[in-house]
Amino acid sequence: MSLNTLQIRPLSPFPIQTSRHTYPTNLKFSSKTLPRTRQIKSKSQETHNSTRQTKTQQDGIPIEDVKIIAKFKSRHNYIRVLEISRKADHPFAGSRLLLLDAPGNIQSISFLFKALTNTYFDVFATLPPIVPPGPIAILGFGAGSAARLLLELYPGVVIHGWELDPSVIDVGREYFGLKKLEKQYPDRLFIYVGNALTAKVKDGFSGILVDLFCKGSLIPELQDPNTWEKLRKSLRKGGRIMVNVGGSCVEAEDKRRDGKVVMERTLKAMHRVFGNRLFVLNLGNRKDDSSLAITGQLPDLDAWKKMLPRSLSCYVDMWEPFSL
Structure with missing residues (x-):
């Protein structure tokens, strides 16, 4: 997810600071004037039903509601935690957002009174019913948005999550309820700090969720077929990989890393490994706004829907075969 209206200067390293002031008084902006609304775009721009809301995720949030x-600046990220007022006329009302990178990429979202997020994390939550028994990996754990959904919706699921930045895990525990989640599911949630592409467990994963961004762009390794071959080998028989491949809504620090182009290169690299067993789901109003990919032949769609909460079954019909 990205914040593209306000240009934010990187900060020097300093410990986590909290404040009761509203957002504009706490950050320094390169713009001399502040707009009246804050444009927050998600890496998954909108879900299929967001157009039925008063506003969509693409609309700005009034400054007074943020x-x-x-x-603070960690070794790997420029980290900000935002709280959106419950009174805001916006799909993110009542949420906390974890922003990473200079453009303001939202890595995690959490609502106080509901589990579903109306973002790509909800699509991730459709994976468990169509993979064999076994642990599920989350590569790019963030503050635990995907893990929370899977643990709450599927009592038997075991999660192994990898996150490169230990400060992101600390923020998740402090502001996103991750510490409570770890205490609640000590035998079902395991978190590792390190390179997610080295993730492995004995006998392999039943499913892998990939959400790996750096400096506002999908990491370059995901445009390499060798990466996908390695991940494929870490799956159990019948296992699947579901990936947030971004899209044109993703804003990178390096302007040469165009979100749409990087998405296309990533999908082509996946296609080299998975061939016609690769499917894409587009979110947003335009085809290239934001997409997810899944590997493996799709199961019977009606059976898949019956295994999902009704609020998630709508995503099943949105998958389409990937074509070059």
């Missing part, structure tokens, strides 16, 4: 409650 509060920054933490900001």
Whole structure:
């Protein structure tokens, strides 16, 4: 997810700070004037039903409805935690957002009174019913948005999550309820700090969720077929990989890393490994806004829907075969 209206200067390293002031008074902006609304785009721009809401995720949030409650520079990221007022006329109302990178990529979202997010994390939550028994890996754990959904919706699921930045895990525990989640599911949630592409467990994963971004762009390794071959080998028989491949809504720090182009290169690299067993789901109003990919032949769609909560079954019909 990205924040593209306000240009934010990187900060020097300093410990987590909290504040009761509203967002504009806590960050320094390169713009001399502040717009009246804050444009927050998601890496998964909108879900299929967001157009039925008063506003969509693409619409700005009034400045007075946004509060920054933490900001600091870690070794790997420029980290900010935002809190959106419950009174805001926006799909993110009542949420906390974890922003990473200078453009303001939202890595995690959490609502106080509901589990579903109306973002690509909900699509991730459709994976468990169509993979064999066994642990599921989350590569790019963030503050635990995907893990929370899977643990709450599927009592038997075991999650192994990898996150490169230990500060992101600390923020998840402090502001996104991750510490409570770990205590609640000590035998079902395991978190590792390190390179997600080295993830492995004995006997392999039943499913892998990939959400790996750096400096506002999918990491370059995901445009290499060798990466996908390695991940394929870490799956159990019948296992699947579901990937947030981004799209034109993703804003990178390096302007040469165009979100749509990087998405297309990633899908082509996956196609080299998975061939016609690769499917794409497009979110947003335009085809290239934001997409997810899944590997393996799709199961019977009606049977898949019956295994999902009704609020998630709508995504099943949105998958289409990937074509070059």
